[in-house]
Amino acid sequence: MKKATVFLPNKARIPKQKRGIETKEKIVKSATKLFTEKGYHQTNAQQIAAGAEVAKGTFYSYFNNKKEVFAEIIECIFRNVSEKVLLNFELKTYKNPADTYKEAKNLAQLIINQMLSEYKVNHKLLKQILAMALLDKEIEKIRRTEEKKIINLLILYMQTYKEHIRISDFEAAALILLKFTEEMLHQVKFGSTGIEKERLIRETEDIALRYLLPNP
Amino acid sequence: MKKATVFLPNKARIPKQKRGIETKEKIVKSATKLFTEKGYHQTNAQQIAAGAEVAKGTFYSYFNNKKEVFAEIIECIFRNVSEKVLLNFELKTYKNPADTYKEAKNLAQLIINQMLSEYKVNHKLLKQILAMALLDKEIEKIRRTEEKKIINLLILYMQTYKEHIRISDFEAAALILLKFTEEMLHQVKFGSTGIEKERLIRETEDIALRYLLPNP
Amino acid sequence: MKKATVFLPNKARIPKQKRGIETKEKIVKSATKLFTEKGYHQTNAQQIAAGAEVAKGTFYSYFNNKKEVFAEIIECIFRNVSEKVLLNFELKTYKNPADTYKEAKNLAQLIINQMLSEYKVNHKLLKQILAMALLDKEIEKIRRTEEKKIINLLILYMQTYKEHIRISDFEAAALILLKFTEEMLHQVKFGSTGIEKERLIRETEDIALRYLLPNP
Amino acid sequence: MKKATVFLPNKARIPKQKRGIETKEKIVKSATKLFTEKGYHQTNAQQIAAGAEVAKGTFYSYFNNKKEVFAEIIECIFRNVSEKVLLNFELKTYKNPADTYKEAKNLAQLIINQMLSEYKVNHKLLKQILAMALLDKEIEKIRRTEEKKIINLLILYMQTYKEHIRISDFEAAALILLKFTEEMLHQVKFGSTGIEKERLIRETEDIALRYLLPNP
DNA sequence: GATGAATGAGCATTCATTCAT
DNA sequence: GATGAATGAATGCTCATTCAT
Numbered sequence: 074m075k076k077a078t079v080f081l082p083n084k085a086r087i088p089k090q091k092r093g094i095e096t097k098e099k100i101v102k103s104a105t106k107l108f109t110e111k112g113y114h115q116t117n118a119q120q121i122a123a124g125a126e127v128a129k130g131t132f133y134s135y136f137n138n139k140k141e142v143f144a145e146i147i148e149c150i151f152r153n154v155s156e157k158v159l160l161n162f163e164l165k166t167y168k169n170p171a172d173t174y175k176e177a178k179n180l181a182q183l184i185i186n187q188m189l190s191e192y193k194v195n196h197k198l199l200k201q202i203l204a205m206a207l208l209d210k211e212i213e214k215i216r217r218t219e220e221k222k223i224i225n226l227l228i229l230y231m232q233t234y235k236e237h238i239r240i241s242d243f244e245a246a247a248l249i250l251l252k253f254t255e256e257m258l259h260q261v262k263f264g265s266t267g268i269e270k271e272r273l274i275r276e277t278e279d280i281a282l283r284y285l286l287p288n289p
Numbered sequence: 290m291k292k293a294t295v296f297l298p299n300k301a302r303i304p305k306q307k308r309g310i311e312t313k314e315k316i317v318k319s320a321t322k323l324f325t326e327k328g329y330h331q332t333n334a335q336q337i338a339a340g341a342e343v344a345k346g347t348f349y350s351y352f353n354n355k356k357e358v359f360a361e362i363i364e365c366i367f368r369n370v371s372e373k374v375l376l377n378f379e380l381k382t383y384k385n386p387a388d389t390y391k392e393a394k395n396l397a398q399l400i401i402n403q404m405l406s407e408y409k410v411n412h413k414l415l416k417q418i419l420a421m422a423l424l425d426k427e428i429e430k431i432r433r434t435e436e437k438k439i440i441n442l443l444i445l446y447m448q449t450y451k452e453h454i455r456i457s458d459f460e461a462a463a464l465i466l467l468k469f470t471e472e473m474l475h476q477v478k479f480g481s482t483g484i485e486k487e488r489l490i491r492e493t494e495d496i497a498l499r500y501l502l503p504n505p
Numbered sequence: 506m507k508k509a510t511v512f513l514p515n516k517a518r519i520p521k522q523k524r525g526i527e528t529k530e531k532i533v534k535s536a537t538k539l540f541t542e543k544g545y546h547q548t549n550a551q552q553i554a555a556g557a558e559v560a561k562g563t564f565y566s567y568f569n570n571k572k573e574v575f576a577e578i579i580e581c582i583f584r585n586v587s588e589k590v591l592l593n594f595e596l597k598t599y600k601n602p603a604d605t606y607k608e609a610k611n612l613a614q615l616i617i618n619q620m621l622s623e624y625k626v627n628h629k630l631l632k633q634i635l636a637m638a639l640l641d642k643e644i645e646k647i648r649r650t651e652e653k654k655i656i657n658l659l660i661l662y663m664q665t666y667k668e669h670i671r672i673s674d675f676e677a678a679a680l681i682l683l684k685f686t687e688e689m690l691h692q693v694k695f696g697s698t699g700i701e702k703e704r705l706i707r708e709t710e711d712i713a714l715r716y717l718l719p720n721p
Numbered sequence: 722m723k724k725a726t727v728f729l730p731n732k733a734r735i736p737k738q739k740r741g742i743e744t745k746e747k748i749v750k751s752a753t754k755l756f757t758e759k760g761y762h763q764t765n766a767q768q769i770a771a772g773a774e775v776a777k778g779t780f781y782s783y784f785n786n787k788k789e790v791f792a793e794i795i796e797c798i799f800r801n802v803s804e805k806v807l808l809n810f811e812l813k814t815y816k817n818p819a820d821t822y823k824e825a826k827n828l829a830q831l832i833i834n835q836m837l838s839e840y841k842v843n844h845k846l847l848k849q850i851l852a853m854a855l856l857d858k859e860i861e862k863i864r865r866t867e868e869k870k871i872i873n874l875l876i877l878y879m880q881t882y883k884e885h886i887r888i889s890d891f892e893a894a895a896l897i898l899l900k901f902t903e904e905m906l907h908q909v910k911f912g913s914t915g916i917e918k919e920r921l922i923r924e925t926e927d928i929a930l931r932y933l934l935p936n937p
Numbered sequence: 938g939a940t941g942a943a944t945g946a947g948c949a950t951t952c953a954t955t956c957a958t
Numbered sequence: 959g960a961t962g963a964a965t966g967a968a969t970g971c972t973c974a975t976t977c978a979t
């Protein structure tokens with residue numbers, strides 16, 4: 074086993090002109106389509122380039138490698154979700170500053186529904202993303218960074234309504250709620266259990282609210 | 290991807306003699322080690338064979354391809370978990386046929402703990418397994434088959450203690466409980482959140498029991 | 506600039522069986538032919554494999570890369586030269602232990618001629634070798650290792666006949682004599698100056714002997 | 722290799738205006754820097770252009786290809802050396818027309834020293850140049866053309882002092898002296914033998930003078 | 938049964954060069 | 959004149975799988 078040190082040039086072009094931006098978008102679009110249809114490992118740079126109607130070399134002038142497009146795609150997806158959820162939360166708390174039990178319940182319901190609905194991504198692509206987040210450190214990091222934002226939001230929510238919240242370990246609770254809701258989302262998305270979507274969502278809400286809020 | 294095979298010859302040898310069984314075990318052991326250390330995609334047949342101190346050809350006479358060893362490994366792991374949990378459940382219900390509220394709680398706690406402790410598999414290998422279950426239909430099927438057993442067990446548990454259980458949709462509840470517990474297990478295993486194991490387990494128990502059982 | 510550490514597997518096969526040895530020889534032969542005809546940089550692994558009538562993969566199972574074949578070829582050539590010169594020197598000094606001035610002269614003449622004649626390698630390949638020894642550290646090292654043997658031989662010669670040698674810095678002298686003789690050899694081989702081979706060899710002998718030995 | 726061009730369009734621009742000349746100089750400077758630091762083969766047009774702070778297209782409007790810049794660089798270096806040596810020789814023979822033995826010796830010493838000191842080029846770049854002169858016909862030709870000038874100078878020197886020179890084959894002697902001095906220069910420059918520069922230069926002078934001049 | 942030499946399609950990546958803007 | 963986006967042939971290398979010994 075020899076050990077060699079190599080310099081990775083990081084020569085990815087950052088397009089400034091309209092044409093370049095369009096080309097990059099075409100590549101991302103083609104990559105998303107192929108990753109969704111065939112999976113990440115079954116897709117190669119040649120196919121992505123062909124799908125975007127550009128040459129292989131053009132792909133490599135915008136991205137250093139296949140993983141980089143994937144990272145860009147999922148960063149965009151995750152960010153979109155966390156931004157939407159955050160925005161919605163801010164709107165609601167601004168409009169309804171009063172913190173009654175009923176409001177706490179409504180807001181919790183809202184956040185859960187928000188998360189469940191925001192993953193607009195195709196379920197096949199979602200599988201690829203989840204798998205890659207397990208297999209690849211960099212992708213895992215991107216996922217965790219975006220998840221941290223939602224966790225912070227959940228902690229903020231619990232602090233806002235702390236008088237109506239029965240649990241005390243906000244940090245652990247936020248993580249658990251996020252992971253649990255995500256997992257339920259995946260079950261709903263992948264729907265391979267024969268149990269209908271609605272039943273799962275209803276139980277998800279039940280379990281989360283019962284955990285968060287004391288008995289009325 | 291490399292080769293689109295229409296006819297699957299399935300020429301894998303099923304060893305009957307002691308020597309053959311030992312060879313197969315050596316191959317499985319080597320594969321497990323490599324999948325854990327380097328990951329599934331980073332491991333090739335040559336390395337598995339070398340690790341088992343057999344020739345590449347020998348590997349291919351016991352397994353049709355790399356995925357087959359992986360399937361065998363995870364089938365063994367999942368089966369082990371479901372068998373242990375099942376066995377334990379049966380022992381407890383046999384010994385304690387009375388179904389008081391307290392017993393229901395104790396047993397629920399037991400099942401959760403059982404599941405949390407039974408995944409003895411290395412966390413790196415677990416990541417590989419979860420990723421593969423997302424990426425590959427066959428692996429997904431194996432996982433689901435074994436999970437179905439635990440779900441049935443949970444449904445049985447709920448039926449046994451139905452008078453003390455507050456939820457009514459046993460099927461959905463069992464799936465949710467399993468998935469939730471699994472997810473928590475992964476958080477505990479991967480431990481990348483900075484939250485201690487004990488806090489996570491405590492909250493997991495809390496959330497599950499509160500969901501299952503009515504307020505005392 | 507990112508920095509990455511990569512493990513180079515060094516998976517080159519060392520053939521033990523007759524068939525493997527023959528295959529390796531075929532590859533080396535094909536590589537030598539192509540490096541000579543087209544030059545090192547103009548030759549690729551595919552062509553070497555084709556020339557040896559084996560698959561590309563076979564080439565890569567015997568050599569990690571193109572440079573490795575090249576290194577093997579030149580190591581063989583250099584070693585051959587130094588071994589022949591050394592052998593001849595030992596034979597002569599064994600047969601003629603007396604160290605008169607005349608013998609010193611004869612032996613010097615012999616060594617020069619030996620070196621001049623031993624580079625049996627084609628002049629085009631020699632150019633490739635010299636260029637690579639300038640461009641590549643590893644090839645340079647191989648060259649220097651083999652040259653050191655001849656330098657040691659020349660130092661030994663000077664020590665043996667030290668009473669008849671006019672110079673005192675044996676180490677520098679040996680290096681200079683070697684490099685000078687090599688350079689003359691290249692001029693003779695490359696013959697691009699229009700000066701005949703014989704004139705160059707005559708002058709080479711003259712300059713070397715006049716440097717080494719005092720005036721009679 | 723990449724493209725077999727039959728028609729050489731030679732569309733390289735010859736800059737007349739100040740700005741164009743400056744741009745060309747920037748390109749040459751950048752190329753020299755990169756060839757020295759990374760080597761000829763490891764440098765590409767993009768990097769040269771980037772180093773000169775011009776676009777890739779600009780590079781190709783001044784030079785038809787990478788080799789052309791290299792040729793320009795080495796032509797400049799070699800010409801510089803031969804011009805300096807020639808100039809110095811003319812100055813000395815003009816100032817000291819008398820041709821005594823002592824003067825012959827002094828002048829020889831001077832020429833050797835001149836050559837040894839004039840290769841101001843970085844040793845890494847020198848390696849690249851020597852290698853390219855071995856690998857490429859055009860570069861070889863440039864080198865030979867410039868060397869011919871020094872050889873002619875040496876022949877002129879020998880003719881001027883022919884009464885004090887012991888050798889008769891001026892042409893062969895001039896070539897040998899040049900090649901020998903060059904080779905010694907490289908040994909001094911590359912200095913990979915552990916022998917100090919001064920010892921090598923002293924021996925070089927000794928060997929050359931002893932070859933040229935009879936015993937006093 | 939075991940071996941390991943051989944295969945060759947397949948993939949990631951590079952880069953000299955062109956040309957529309 | 960300058961630019962830099964685009965090209966695509968070419969290359970080094972891998973590895974699942976076969977099969978003669």
